[in-house]
Amino acid sequence: MSGPGSSCIEPGPPLWLLAELTYRCPLQCPYCSNPLDFARHGEELSTAQWIEVFRQARELGAAQLGFSGGEPLVRQDLTELIRAARGMGYYTNLITSGIGLSEARIAEFAAAGLDHIQVSFQAADEEVNNLLAGSDKAFAQKLAMARAVKAHGYPMVLNFVTHRHNIDHIERIIELCLELEADFVELATCQFYGWAELNRAGLLPTRAQLERAERITNEWREKLAARKHPCKLIFVTPDYYEERPKACMGGWGSLFLDIAPDGTALPCHSAKMLPVQFPNVREHSLRHIWFDSFGFNRFRGDDWLPEPCRSCDEKDRDFGGCRCQAFLLTGDAEATDPVCGKSAHHGLILDARRQAEEAPRGLDELVQRNVRASQIICKG
Amino acid sequence: MSETTLNDIPQLRRGFRLQWEPAQNCHVLLYPEGMVKLNDSAAAILGQVDGDRSIAAIVAALRERFPKAEDIETDVLEFLEVARERSWIELH
Numbered sequence: 001m002s003g004p005g006s007s008c009i010e011p012g013p014p015l016w017l018l019a020e021l022t023y024r025c026p027l028q029c030p031y032c033s034n035p036l037d038f039a040r041h042g043e044e045l046s047t048a049q050w051i052e053v054f055r056q057a058r059e060l061g062a063a064q065l066g067f068s069g070g071e072p073l074v075r076q077d078l079t080e081l082i083r084a085a086r087g088m089g090y091y092t093n094l095i096t097s098g099i100g101l102s103e104a105r106i107a108e109f110a111a112a113g114l115d116h117i118q119v120s121f122q123a124a125d126e127e128v129n130n131l132l133a134g135s136d137k138a139f140a141q142k143l144a145m146a147r148a149v150k151a152h153g154y155p156m157v158l159n160f161v162t163h164r165h166n167i168d169h170i171e172r173i174i175e176l177c178l179e180l181e182a183d184f185v186e187l188a189t190c191q192f193y194g195w196a197e198l199n200r201a202g203l204l205p206t207r208a209q210l211e212r213a214e215r216i217t218n219e220w221r222e223k224l225a226a227r228k229h230p231c232k233l234i235f236v237t238p239d240y241y242e243e244r245p246k247a248c249m250g251g252w253g254s255l256f257l258d259i260a261p262d263g264t265a266l267p268c269h270s271a272k273m274l275p276v277q278f279p280n281v282r283e284h285s286l287r288h289i290w291f292d293s294f295g296f297n298r299f300r301g302d303d304w305l306p307e308p309c310r311s312c313d314e315k316d317r318d319f320g321g322c323r324c325q326a327f328l329l330t331g332d333a334e335a336t337d338p339v340c341g342k343s344a345h346h347g348l349i350l351d352a353r354r355q356a357e358e359a360p361r362g363l364d365e366l367v368q369r370n371v372r373a374s375q376i377i378c379k380g
Numbered sequence: 381m382s383e384t385t386l387n388d389i390p391q392l393r394r395g396f397r398l399q400w401e402p403a404q405n406c407h408v409l410l411y412p413e414g415m416v417k418l419n420d421s422a423a424a425i426l427g428q429v430d431g432d433r434s435i436a437a438i439v440a441a442l443r444e445r446f447p448k449a450e451d452i453e454t455d456v457l458e459f460l461e462v463a464r465e466r467s468w469i470e471l472h
Binding site: 013015060061063064066089091093115116118153154155156157183184230232 | 393394395396397399401402403404408410411412413414415467
C-alpha cells in the first residue's frame with residue numbers, strides 16, 4: 001500500500017507477540033476464539049522454529065510474549081520455550097485453562113523464568129463451569145491451580161469470559177477472584193468471532209444484564225479502592241452495545257503480532273478467516289512479514305477506508321473498527337464495522353440485540369468447540 | 381489516605397519489571413499483560429527502588445547523580461505516590 005497520507009508512515013515495532021503454540025485443547029468452550037476450521041490446520045512449529053520466531057520478534061522490539069493456544073500446556077516443550085524467551089528479555093505470560101497444570105510444572109516454569117500466569121474460568125459455580133468447558137473435572141482443577149499459582153508467588157490474572165448464562169453471577173465471580181487472591185480480574189464479555197460468533201444467539205447478554213454487571217463491577221471497584229486492595233477489575237463490554245466501533249488491536253499491524261500454530265503470521269488471532277493472504281514464518285523473516293508483507297499492510301493507514309469512515313472525524317480513533325467483524329457480518333472486509341451507528345449495516349447489530357431480548361438460545365443449545373464439530377462445520 | 385513519607389521503603393510489586401527497551405528508546409515497566417513507557421525521571425527514580433533503600437536514601441542517591449536538579453525530594457515523593465496508587469510498588 002503506497003500513496004500519500006498516513007499509510008506512508010513506517011509502522012512502529014510489534015510490541016506484543018502472541019504465540020498460539022497449538023490448537024489442541026482438552027476443553028470445548030463454545031466461545032473459543034480459535035478458527036472454526038482449526039481441525040484442518042497444518043503441522044505445529046517445532047521447538048527450534050518457535051525459538052527463532054521469539055528471537056526475530058524480540059529483535060524487532062517485541063517485549064510482551066503470550067503463550068496461548070488452544071491449551072499451551074499440551075506442548076511438552078513449554079518449559080524450554082519459556083526459558084528461551086525469558087533469556088531474551090521478554091515478559092512471559094502463560095495464558096492457560098489450568099488443565100494440564102500441576103504443582104511440579106508451576107515450579108518448573110518458575111525456575112525457567114515465567115513472569116505471570118493467567119488462568120481462565122468458565123463460571124464461578126462448578127456445574128455451569130464444567131458444562132461450558134465440556135469437562136466434569138475442570139472447575140476443581142482450576143481452583144487448585146489458581147491457589148498453587150499464588151502459593152508460588154506469581155502475580156495472577158483470572159479471566160472470566162462472561163455471557164448471558166453466567167453474567168448474572170458477576171458478584172459471585174468477583175468474590176471468588178478475591179478469595180483466590182487474583183491481582184487482576186478480567187471480566188470479558190464474549191467477543192463474537194470464531195465459535196462465539198457461531199453461538200452468538202446463545203451467548204450475547206441483554207442490555208439490562210450488561211448494565212447490571214457493569215454497575216456491580218463499579219461498586220466493587222469502589223469498595224476495593226476504599227480498602228486499598230491491590231486487585232484490579234477490568235470490565236470488557238461487548239461492542240454489540242456500542243454506537244462506535246473499537247479501535248481493534250490498536251490499529252491493523254500496529255502493535256500486535258500473532259503467530260498461529262502452523263507458523264502463519266497474523267495481525268490478530270481471528271484474522272485468518274479474512275480473504276487476505278497472510279505470510280508464514282517458515283517462508284519469510286518477521287522483519288519482512290511485519291514491514292513489507294501484503295497481509296500486514298492490507299489495512300494499515302487510511303487510504304483503504306470506505307465511506308462513511310473516510311470523511312469521518314473519528315477515523316483516527318477507531319480506524320473503521322474491526323475488519324473481522326465487518327467481514328463476518330457483511331461479507332466485505334473493507335466495510336465499516338457494523339457496530340458503528342453510521343454503518344449502513346448497523347441494523348444487523350440491532351437485530352442481534354433484539355434476538356438477545358426475544359429469542360435467545362439456551363445453554364444446552366451451544367455448539368461445543370471440538371475436532372468433530374470443526375470437521376462437520378468446515379468440510380472439504 | 382496515608383501519606384508517603386521519607387522513611388518508607390518502596391519495592392516493586394512481584395511481577396513488575398523495569399527494563400530498557402532499545403526499540404522504544406526508553407525504559408518501560410512491564411507487568412502481567414501490560415507495559416508502560418516511562419520518562420527519564422520516572423525511570424531514574426524506579427531504577428533506585430530495590431526493596432532495601434528508603435525514600436530518603438533514594439533522594440540522596442539521585443541528588444548525587446543529578447546535582448543541578450531542583451526539588452528532587454518533591455518529585456520523588458509525588459512520583460512514588462502515583463506509583464503506589466497504581467499498585468506498581470508497595471511501601472514497607
